[in-house]
Each structure stands twice: as structure tokens, then as C-alpha cells.
Amino acid sequence: MLTHFIRAGLSSLPFGALRKAQRQLTRAGADDNDSRDEDSDAASHDADLDRGPSNAKGKEVEARPSRKQIAHRQNKHAPTEMSSKRPVSRHRTVVEVEKRVLRDPRFLALAGEFDAQRFRKQYGFIADLHQDELKTLRENLKRAKKLLASSPRETREERQREVTRLELTVKRAESSVNRDKREKVEQDALSRASKEEREKRQTGKGQFWLKDSEKKKLLLKARYEAVAAEGGKGAVKKAIEKKQKKLSQKETKSRPFPRAPRDASSSRSQEQSSKRPRTTDDGYAQRKRQKAA
């Protein structure tokens, strides 16, 4: 009687539901079997793993039925076998478009390691390009200024903007040219030094590793020598003075307290001192000046 009722109930269930229930029962049965096995901690552990990912809280997410492994085809002439349970999207690529592969040479092994000398040799022409650019820009700026001077009211603002833009660009170009010059000078000095070291090594005399401070001195010297080559000793002196002035100005700005007046009687000095406060002069600036000269 009971079985009759059960059967009647089961027959009214949809087939899909029955299959699902069957799957779950077999899974539950498998788990029970594992748990019943006393000396198989490993087995139960595996069952836990098979159960699938569990939530962060520790609650178990409903496990996916274990995926069947489709056997690799024995013969290459046999057709491919694949699962029939994975849905296929409607999206179809009708025309294959090649994906652009972006390659940054900085991170490519193909490009090799950076070698400054080699780079200068191969790309030395860029310095010339910078100089040409500067020349062109200067000409353009001249023309733009002339145009601005002779322009009616409507176009004045636009032309003014153009002139300011060109001025900034000229400054940028100038700095590139100066950077190229400086770098050239520095690299030459360093290469000369390394050549000397190599010679010393070859002739047997002990070589020295160039310290950072020594390197700085060397480069400074090279820079001033370049200035001297261009303009002569007068130019060097002027450059040094300019640098000193700049440094002193910086230093005075960075002072926290105004300087006490040196000569109390002298009114001019008082005026001066009121205008420009000075700290106690301990001769540091003077010493520095002497050193630079």
C-alpha cells in the first residue's frame, strides 16, 4: 500500500528532478561510505575536497558533480569527443581580426641590455636634430613676434598666445641642447678616465676604482673646461660668480632669523640691515668662495 503511494508520487515528478535527486543520493552515498571508513582520514579529506569550494564562513557550497574525464582518442583518425553539457554562446567571430601585440623595447629581452656608449654612437644624430629644432624654433619665434607687433586687435590675443607658446617651446629646446652638450662633455671625461685606468692596468700599475666624490670632481672640472674652451677664462670666471651669487641667495632665503645689525652707528648700514636681515657672519660663505676660486 505504502509502496503504491510512493510509486504514484514518484511518477508525478518530472524526470529532470528525479535525475537530480538520483545524482545527489549517489553523492551522499559516496560521502557516507567515506565517513564510515575508520582508518581513512585521507579518504574523507579527499571527499571534503571533492565537495567543492566552501564559503569563507565555513559553510559548504553545493558541490558540483565531478567532471568526467573524456578519454583521449586512441587513433588520430577517430573523431574528437567532447562534453555535451557545456552551453555555447551565440557570439560567433565571422572574420578573424589579429590582435595587436604591444611590445615595449625597454622590457624586451630581444632589445638587449642598455649600453650608454653604444646608444650615443647609434643615436648621436638626435643631438643634431635638437640643434636644428632650436634654430627653427627661434626663427619661428622671431616671425611670430613681428606678426604680433603688426597685428590688428582681433587677432592680437591669438597671436600673443602663439608667441608665449613658442617661447616656452624654445626654452625646452634650449634645455635639450644644453643637456646634450653637458652629457657629451661628461661622457667624454668619464671615457678618458676609464681609458687611463685601462692603460694603467695593461702597463701593470695598480688601477683604482673611481669613487663617487672623485667622479663628481672630475665631471665638474670637465664642465668648466668646456666653458673655458668656448669662451675663455673670462667666461669661466663669470660662470663661477653666477653660481656663487645663486648659492648665496639661496642660503640667505633659508635663514630662519633676521641678522643683527653689524654697525649700529652707521645709518646706511642700519637701513641696509633693516632691509636685508643678516645672521652672524662666521666666515663660512667667504671660505666657500675661496674654495671655488
Place this chain on the structure above:
Amino acid sequence: MDLRAEDVDPNESGEEDEDETPAEKRLRLAKLYLESVKEGLAEGEFDAAEIDKELISARLKQDVLEHAGKLHLFIADSFDLSQAPPTLRTRGHRFSVTSAVASEDGRHLFTSGKEGSIVHWDLRTGARLATFPKLRPPKGKQKAGAPDAAGHTDAVFALALSGDGRYLASAGKDRRVGVWDVESGAWVKAFSGHRDTISALAFRKGSQQLYSASLDRTVKLFDLSVMGYVETLFGHQDSVLALDALRSETAVSVGGRDKTVRFWKIVDETQLVFRGGGRSSVRELLEGGALEGLDEEEKEEKEEKERKERKEQKRFVEGSLECVAMIDETTFLSGGDSGSICLWQTHKKKPIFTQAIAHGFNEVHSETEGLIRTPRWITALGSLRYSDLFASGSYSGDIKLWKVDPKIRSFSQVGTVGAPGVINSLQFISPPKGSLDDLTWAQDERSVKTPTSKVTSVLLVAGVGQEMRLGRWVTVKGDGTRNGALVVALHPRGLH
């Protein structure tokens, strides 16, 4: 005569040997029996019960072979196709007939049309029994489709009858699979899982499991014994256009422009993928120009020249697979839009044999291009189960009958049946011996057969229309094309 030892009294038998083993005894009795059967038939003294048992045993044997799933009926050559076979044509659809199916016992015929109506015919007389017309969807629900309607609300593209002849399944553009009861003509149930037009239906032989294939790229399984949905099979990359199934839990489906035939192993939840889309090349030797009035040598030269120039090697690439038919559990056929019929076996990923341009070329005269020749598509395939006979249909005006080589390495044409129009569906049925006599239209001088003929007559049911089933790429009008079903009775050649 029973060969059981108890019935034969050893004391009464004359030729008995005392030291006979049971096997020898069986052999002796079998020989006696055979002789008696021969004598009996010659003299007209035969036992009706014995003949009945023979029939039963033959049937059992056939069942066993069928269950083995192998091709075992080599009967394609035994049909008489010298004259036009008796045919039954039914009319009654406004638009093209998309599917025509007959029951296994040869009593019912159902046809469905593009206008959405299904007609029930009596196959024995050809009379119309009932019509299930297209229902109008209730107001305000034009596109959504009415899930409750007891009928179809749009074109019906596929029909299938269950093996026991109890249920008729129908489906089409309204995305529902409808189940009708054959005897009462009542609507039983609708399954609405599919998301797009359903293009094909097939019942599993000997059971009430129904497979449905749809343009949404899925194949769904339903079980009509419990009236429930079972599962969905995914894999096709393009619309599934045709489906076929035999006795085992496997099915074969063809996927249109993805150029694959997929063999579904439902128990394993896997599929085998067979890739079609091959090239078929046809070398044509166009006729040379005028050769009269030339000398022998000149003629030869000109002929050669023309042969070299005019030798065209045309290549037709199969762009889509349209239809499929299973011959036995591991062999099936596919037809494509390049006119090629391919024979496949499940152990090989490439077709065993391809017949290119099976239904010839469709010639169109163009002012600018000249003569455009395109191969005719294969629109339908139907095979007589577990036998070597199959039929292919196109819009060439005839149905071609083919015979598969006994070694299942190739196939060749054995005959044609005239059928103007586009053949949208083909089905073979081999009804039991007695029922064929009831077909009033199928009687012929050839239908008189001796009781010992092994081969029974076979009915070929074709759904013919003026347009193709799923679209209007090809229309055939005039020349006697009518929308309807065509049933052809193929009788075996009489013994002379």
C-alpha cells in the same frame, strides 16, 4: 514438429541407433523435419501453426539483429524500379509541406505544412481523416506565443511518430513541442523549453523518448512516458537543422553552417564531432565548337586545343550541412548544400565515401555571366533502417534511391522516383506483411507475392512542397508541383 526429446518415442523410431548421442539424434530429427517441410509445401500440406512459428522466429531474429545495431538487410537490389511504382499523392496544404510521417504499421499518415496546420490521413485509402489547423494566438500576445494554446500558433516544421504509434510529436516556429494522441486526435501536452524555432524531431525507436533540435543550437530530450523534459545537449555552433535516432540512446544531428555532424552519446554525456564542409571538384569537358569542314588532322588539333582550354575544373565547397539519416548504430549519412551525400562511420572523423553533385546542377541563364551552374542542395535524406537502401531528395524533380555497398565502403544509385517540387522530408517504413494488402492504391501486378518471399514491400513517404522547409531560398513552381505528401510503394521483383 517439436524437436523436444520427450515427444519422440525412441522405441517407435525406425532409424534409431542405440549408441546415438543427443546431438546426433537432434541432427537426424532436424533432417527428417526439413524433408517433411519440403514435401509438405510441395504437396500443399502444411501446418498453419508451423508457418506462424516461422514468421515469429523470423521476427525474433530480426529483432535480435536490430538490437545488435548492425546493417543486416541487403535488399536494395531486390526492388522493381523498372516502371513507375504505385504512388499516393495527398493534397490539402496551402503552403509547402514541411514534413510527412507514416506510422510503422502503415495505417496513419500525418503531414504538416508551412501554414501551421497538421493533417491526418488514412494511409490505406488516402482519405483525409482530420485537420489540426493553426490557432490564432490570443490578442495582445502575438509575439510572446500562447503557452496554453492546444495547438500550434505558427508554421510547423517537424513531425515524428512514436514507434508504438501512440503519440504524434509536432514542432515549429512557435518554439513548442506539441504532443498529440494519434487515436483520438487530442492535444496532450506542450513542451516549451526551446528558445528558437524547432527544426527537427525524432523518436527513439522502440521507446517514447523524443529528441528535438532547434535553431537555438541545442538538442533537447523529452520522455513521453512520464511527459517530462529530461535534458539538453549543447555543442552545435550554429542552428541544428536535422536530427535522427535509432534504437540505442544515441542520436545524430547536423548543424547547418557549422558544417558538423554530431553523434550524441547520451549516456556518456559526450558527443563525437564529424566535420564536413569538404570540396568536391567536377571536371567538365564542354562540347567543342563546329568541327565540320575540317581535315582529320585539323580536327584533332582543334579538339585537343579545345579540350585544354575548355577543361574546367570547378570546385564546389560545402557551406552547410542540411540533412542527416542513420543507417545503423554506427553508420550515418549527411547531405549538404553542395549536393554531396557523405557516408560516415563513427570510428572515422572523415567521411568514408562522398557522392558529389548527387542531384545535378541547377542552370540559370544570365545576360552578363552566361550560364550559371550551381549544384542542387540535398534537402532530405531517408533510410530504411538497418538496410542498405536509402533515398535522397532535392529540387531536381526526382527522388534518387541508393544502395550501400555490402562492405559499407561506398554507395551507388539504383533508381529514381519522379517527384516534382522540393522534397522536404523522406521516410521509409516497412510495414508488416499483412497490412500492405490493405493499401488500396498500392495494388499492382507486382504486389502479388509468393508466401516464401523474404523481402516485404516498402513504403517511401515524402513531403513535397513548392518551397524549401526552413526558408525560401529555392522555389519550384509549375511543372506539376503540388504541396502535399507523396507515398510510393516499392515492391520486390517477383520470382520468375
